[in-house]
Amino acid sequence: MDIEKYISSGILESHVLGIASPDEAREVESFAAKHAEIRKEIEAIRKALDGYAEAHQKTPPAHLKNRILNEIDKLEGKENKSTGKVIEMDARRSATSRWLAAASIALLIFSGTMNVLQYNKLNEANERIAVLQSEKSMLAEQFNTLQANYTQTENALATISNPHNKTVVMKGLEKQPDALASVYWNLLTKETFLIVNNLPEPPSDKQYQLWAIVDGKPVDMGVFDVTDSLQKMKAIESAQAFAVTLEQKGGSAVPTLEQMYVAGNI
Amino acid sequence: MEILITFSNTKPLSSRAYTEDSLVASLKAKDKEAVNALYDNYSPALFGVILKIVRSEQSAEDVLQEAFIKIWKNAEQYDSSKGRLFTWLISIARNTAIDHIRSKGFRKELQTESNLVYENERTESLNTDHIGLKEIVEKLKPDNKEIIDLIYFQGYTQAEAAENLNLPLGTVKTKVRISLRQLREIIT
Numbered sequence: 265m266d267i268e269k270y271i272s273s274g275i276l277e278s279h280v281l282g283i284a285s286p287d288e289a290r291e292v293e294s295f296a297a298k299h300a301e302i303r304k305e306i307e308a309i310r311k312a313l314d315g316y317a318e319a320h321q322k323t324p325p326a327h328l329k330n331r332i333l334n335e336i337d338k339l340e341g342k343e344n345k346s347t348g349k350v351i352e353m354d355a356r357r358s359a360t361s362r363w364l365a366a367a368s369i370a371l372l373i374f375s376g377t378m379n380v381l382q383y384n385k386l387n388e389a390n391e392r393i394a395v396l397q398s399e400k401s402m403l404a405e406q407f408n409t410l411q412a413n414y415t416q417t418e419n420a421l422a423t424i425s426n427p428h429n430k431t432v433v434m435k436g437l438e439k440q441p442d443a444l445a446s447v448y449w450n451l452l453t454k455e456t457f458l459i460v461n462n463l464p465e466p467p468s469d470k471q472y473q474l475w476a477i478v479d480g481k482p483v484d485m486g487v488f489d490v491t492d493s494l495q496k497m498k499a500i501e502s503a504q505a506f507a508v509t510l511e512q513k514g515g516s517a518v519p520t521l522e523q524m525y526v527a528g529n530i
Numbered sequence: 531m532e533i534l535i536t537f538s539n540t541k542p543l544s545s546r547a548y549t550e551d552s553l554v555a556s557l558k559a560k561d562k563e564a565v566n567a568l569y570d571n572y573s574p575a576l577f578g579v580i581l582k583i584v585r586s587e588q589s590a591e592d593v594l595q596e597a598f599i600k601i602w603k604n605a606e607q608y609d610s611s612k613g614r615l616f617t618w619l620i621s622i623a624r625n626t627a628i629d630h631i632r633s634k635g636f637r638k639e640l641q642t643e644s645n646l647v648y649e650n651e652r653t654e655s656l657n658t659d660h661i662g663l664k665e666i667v668e669k670l671k672p673d674n675k676e677i678i679d680l681i682y683f684q685g686y687t688q689a690e691a692a693e694n695l696n697l698p699l700g701t702v703k704t705k706v707r708i709s710l711r712q713l714r715e716i717i718t
Contacts, residue, residue, distance in 0.1 A: 274707035281681050281706070282621070283688055308714055310617050313682060315717035317620045319663040320578035328577075328591050329569055332598045336565055339599065 270295065271305050280309040420457075420494035428452040432506050434528035440464060443525045447474070447497070447506045454499040460490050463525060466510055473511045475519050476503035487515040505529045550615050557605040565602060572616065576623040583627035583683050590627075597626040628685035669716045674709035681706065 270276075278284040279292040296302045423429075429448045436443035444461035458474055466472060474485035474497050485497045485506070507527035509519040548556065548567050556564035576597060581590040600622050608618050667675065680686040680694060692702040 272707075274703050277707050277710045278688070278703075280710075283681060308718065309710055310613060312710060312714040312717045314614070314616055314620060316666065316678065316682070316713055317579045317624075318575045318616075319666050320582045321574040322578040322581055323574045324577040324591065324594060325587075328594065329573070331591075332569065332595045333562070333565060335595055335599060336562065336602050339602065340560070340562065 265295075267299055267301050271302065276302065276305050277309055280306060280313060416493055420459075423450075423457050423494060424448050424459075426450055430530065432528045432530055434506055434508060434526035436462075436526055437524055439523075440525050445508055445526050447528070448494075449500070449503075449530075454501055456485060456497040456500060458488055458495045458497050460488070460492075460495075463490050463508070465490055469513055470510050471513045471515065472508050472525070473515045473519065475507045475509065476500045477505040477507065478503050480504075482507070482519050484515065484517070487511070487513075503530060551610070554605075554608060554610060554615055557602075558608075560602075560605075565598070568601070568619075569598070572619050575616070576619060579620055579623050579683070580627040582679075583624065584630055589630060593627050593630050594623070596630075597623045600626060624683070624685070628683075632685070666713070666716055670709075670712060674705070674712050677702065677705050678709050678713065 275284060275288055275292060279289055284292065292302075292306075296306055424431075426448075428450050430451055432447040432449060434445045434447065440463075443463050445463060446459045446461060448457040448459075450456075456474075456476075460472075463472060471487045471489070473487045475482040476485050477483075478500070483500065483503070485500065488495045488497070505527060507519070508525050509516075509521070510523040510525060511520060548564070553564055553567055557568065573594065577590060577594050580593045580597065581587065584590050584593055601619060604622075608615065670678075677691060677695070680691045681688070686694065688702050688706065689699055691697075691706075692699045695702065697705070
């Protein structure tokens with residue numbers, strides 16, 4: 265670039281006078297940054313205009329100084345009372361808010377990560393809760409069963425160990441010599457209870473039936489299933505013996521003597 | 531270009547000495563003592579320029595006040611790498627005054643105001659540091675002065691000046707350059 269030519273183009277004068285276009289002004293400033301001669305030239309033009317301005321100087325009236333200083337005082341006072349403090353707080357607030365912004369982003373990332381972790385943990389926990397709940401209901405069931413068993417056993421024990429009881433052990437006959445069942449007969453209440461100690465499982469269309477032998481005649485005491493529990497049978501006023509036969513399901517009016525499994529005398 | 535500014539007049543607090551840099555720093559720090567010093571040192575130049583533009587003492591006082599408020603408010607915008615403090619202050623004064631004469635209110639004011647102040651009525655500054663206006667006017671060719679005044683003081687663009695002077699734009703551009711060159715020769 266021909267610096268001499270640029271200097272003599274008049275653009276520097278326009279720039280200093282403030283009448284150059286924004287594009288021209290940028291151009292001048294960028295050339296000025298690079299070339300000392302241009303800077304020197306601009307400085308000289310400024311000095312001339314400053315000198316020209318200064319040549320017009322006139323001392324303002326004496327009262328004006330206080331008026332202007334008071335005006336600025338008022339402005340300052342206002343700033344101090346309201347905006348001044350606000351500016352101060354704004355600066356602090358902006359520092360604080362920048363800090364807060366950074367902190368909140370960090371917090372957001374942290375909380376996002378935590379959310380994912382917590383979500384996974386929650387799912388795990390929920391699964392475990394489901395497992396535990398089913399375990400719990402299983403245990404509750406078992407407990408209920410055990411409690412029922414216990415109650416049953418306790419009742420059975422109470423029944424069996426009743427001091428008014430007459431225990432009749434019915435032993436196996438030829439058909440099944442190792443068969444065994446027991447009748448507990450409360451002589452006070454006349455109630456009877458039966459425990460199957462050992463009887464073969466009957467065919468599905470058959471059921472065992474208990475009989476009392478009263479004065480040589482069989483009296484129906486009811487049918488029963490092969491279980492571990494004490495089974496309440498019919499009450500009987502008096503009897504000399506008890507026996508069990510295998511009958512059709514629901515029982516028979518007359519015992520089938522060939523199908524007698526156990527019997528015991530009182 | 532450090533200028534030592536001292537002032538020891540009326541106000542007892544005005545006993546501090548400022549360099550241009552420390553004055554700028556104090557001004558930016560909103561130190562009111564700095565405004566005091568600024569006023570003492572620059573108000574004649576600013577007032578003179580404003581008066582030249584608005585041509586009324588009354589208006590010039592208002593404009594000077596307005597200019598000082600702008601200076602006070604915008605002090606942090608001043609960049610010493612882009613020019614002297616004086617240049618910045620003068621440009622604020624000029625722009626404030628030009629805005630003033632271009633406002634509607636001012637035209638009415640001009641119509642009713644009788645005490646217009648003219649250049650030849652001015653009392654010249656007692657300051658001997660700078661070249662006097664008389665000297666410049668004596669040396670500067672009238673049409674060169676005219677074009678500088680239109681652009682620098684009245685805020686005309688070159689196109690507006692061309693229209694006002696009834697000259698082609700190219701001629702105005704050349705004249706601006708020549709006028710400033712002459713001004714430079716007179717002042718430096």
